[in-house]
Every structure is written in C-alpha cells, then in structure tokens.
Amino acid sequence: MSPFGGFLMPIQYSGIIDEHRAVRTAVGMFDLSHMGQFVMTGDGVPEWLDTLTVNEVATMRPGQARYNVFTNEAGGALDDTIIYRLPSHWLVVVNASNSAKMWAWLGGGAGKPSGVSIDDRTPRSALIALQGPRSIELLQPLTSVDLKSIKYYHAVEGVVDGVKAEIARTGYTGEDGFELFIAASDAERLWDKLSVEGPRVGLRPAGLGARDVLRLEAGMPLYGHELDETITPLQAGLDWAVKLDKPGFVGKQALLDQRSRGGYDRIAGLIMDGRAPARAGYRVFVGDLAAGEIRSGSPAPALGGKNIATALVSSGVAAPGTQIEVEIRGQRHAAHVVALPFYKRSR
C-alpha cells in the first residue's frame, strides 16, 4: 500500500504483470474510490462547464460520457476528466490528486452561475471498475440492465447485485469494461461479491501499478505526466477533444494562438530499441541536441516486454519514425518515435 492523492492505495495485489494479463485477457477489478466525484444540478450546468473546458459539454446527449480537459488562461491543463450526463444530474470525475484544486476552482473561482448546485460526493461514493474482455460475462448475471446495449462512453442507472449503481461503459485501460459508481456503504459488499464470482472468469484485483502500464499502452494521458498546468491539450495530442469553434472558454485564445503558430513542443510515443527501460525525467537527444524529456516509461507486457515511453519533445522530432536517444545513467540508448496508442484492443 502506498500514499496516493491523500489515500492509501494498493500498488499491486498479485503482481503487475499478472494483473495486466488479467485485464487484457479476462477481467481486472480496480478500486478507484479515491477519484473526485462532483455532482452538478440546476440551470445552466453544461453551458457553464463549456466555459471551463475544451471539449463540448452542452452537445452531450442523455446518458453520454465524454472525456474533457479543464484549462487555465494559458491553455494549460488544470485536470482531465470524464463528464457524465445522467438522468437527474451531471457527474464530473476528477483525478484524486486534483480534487481539492478542482473543488476550489469550480466552487469558487470559476464563475459558477447562481442556478447551479455542486456537491462533492467523493466521501460517500465509491467507484469500482471492471476492465477486460470478460467484463460483461462477470457482471451480467448480477444485473438486469442489458450491459451489451450500453454504448461505449455511455452510462445508465441500474441495480447491481441489489445495489443502486451508475453503470458507465468507460475506462482507463483500452479494454471493454464498466465503471460502477455506488454508495460507499455498499462498496465492500459488492467488491467481495465480485471477488467470489470472479475466479470463474479469471478476475484479478488490480492496483495502481497495473493501471499505469495499461493506460500508457493505450496511449492515455496521466495528469502530472502527459498533462499539467504547463502542457496544453494540443501539446498532449488531444486535438480531437479540443473544439476551438466553441464560444469562449478559459484558455481558448491561448490555444488558438498556439495552433496558428505551430512548432510547439508535444508529447510523442517512443519505443526503446534495447532492453533498458526509459523512465520519467530521463533526457532525450537527437545527436548532440537536447530534444526533450521522458514523461512516462515502462516495459509493456502487451508489446512482448518492449520498453515504451512518452516524451515531451520539440516538434521537429515528434514525427513517427524519428530516431532519437534517451540518456539513461549517463549512457545514450537508441529509441524511435511511434504513433499512439501503442496498443489497441481487437474489436
């Protein structure tokens, strides 16, 4: 167990490789109750959120979930998030490490309209994620909701094993799966029930170590690594989520300027040519020129143990195929740039 964002979290249960394999071939189960959960109700919620984020909120249909980024005036990322439009409320899920910051921003500085109410339900709401190709097989017997009919990046309200739940077909692993929002008082019982039912489908509880490898393989950013207050969503390669024709939002002008100037440092995916893993903080070179730094790095079991990494590099070296070097303990090790994601599930 390790301190993480104000919580004591498991880095691993049976081992990172074992848990990773479970998620990619069966089901992994994650306790994500540390993440911030803000409920928003009242008049004008989506229009207000649209003034604070880069992706469109007001165009979200009932039941839809959408990835988004809250930005500052410089276009830098305050946090990345998934926003859910549920029947009676909006749910904004934030990183645990940013909970206090985002609560202060949304509750205080961000011009919340008087008709909007926000509630931090984090202490009373748990989040259990099931991720992997056998997720439906595990979960369907426990609910009358037709899980197959929940579209990817959509959510419904239902009952799971007698427990009220928001069931979202979202995740942070690149696999099919469900994130279950339930009352904290129901969490232990549901976790135990899933643990008892789990072995028949190869379930493993999975910790933060496996979570980090899985999301890196899937090319998903981790706040503090591929995104932070000095890295914009454009730099992070999240152009698909940045809707610059939205009417005014915090950071819009800075992002318009950045896009029109071009030539900005950006996140690139790398694969090391050799056996030494790249790690966050290692420097990247092209010849004698310092070209950036590693932001995340790990061996990738889904790529046969190849060492993958993301780096923030000058625009000139970001093109897939570019040969670069990573300095590891004073020695230069060859690597090459690849397009993200490193891993895509077969559908």
Place this chain on the structure above:
Amino acid sequence: MAQPTDRFYTKEHEWVKIDGARAVIGITEHAQNALGDIVYVELPKIGASVEQGKPIGVVESVKAVSDIFAPISGTVTEVNSSAVDDPAKVNGDPFGDGWLVKIDVADAGQSKQLLDAAAYDAVVQAESH
C-alpha cells in the same frame, strides 16, 4: 523464511558470500519480493572497481529502478549474463542462480560492517510489520 547463514547482508538487501579472496554478490529474497517482476538488470563491467556502499548497477522492476550497492570493495571478475538475459531468474532464485556479480575481494575485514543472517532477518522482520 530463514536467511542463508553462509553469507553476509546489507541494510539495502544485498548479500555477499565470501570464499577466501573471492566473493559473490546478489540481492535477497526479501528484495526480489518487494521489487516484484524484475524486467531489467544492469551490471558493472569486468575489471571495474567497486567500492563498499557505492552503487554498482541496477535492478529494475516494471515500476521502478533500484540501485545495487556493493556490500564490500573489490574488482569485478564475472557478471551473471544469464540473469541479464532472463531477469526473472533474479526473482526465481535470488540466492542461487540469480546471483549478480563476482569480485576479487579488496579487504575481507569489511565484512565486519555487514549484517549476519540473524541481524538481517531482524531488519526484514522490522520492515514487514
């Protein structure tokens, strides 16, 4: 588990088995267990001098880089290339086939600074609780 009594230990979870003028160095069962799956091992060059307490290489798990510190000073005579080729060996048999480095010993008296099996076991017990 009981620590093998035929060797000395460091607080950083290395072991050294001294045999006259030669010694073998590795990491302990406790260390491999705490690291988890080892994916990469970097060892010093043959002929390199190693100094007691100074880093001589690394052992990497999926998540983290861990320095290997020299329990005693000497000159590297051999490294375990099969452990470099198959780092899982270090997890599987850390006291045997997962050995890391062999050295010519500079000063056998340095073992006085090390822990014996019982003292190291006490360190392990303290860390596990």
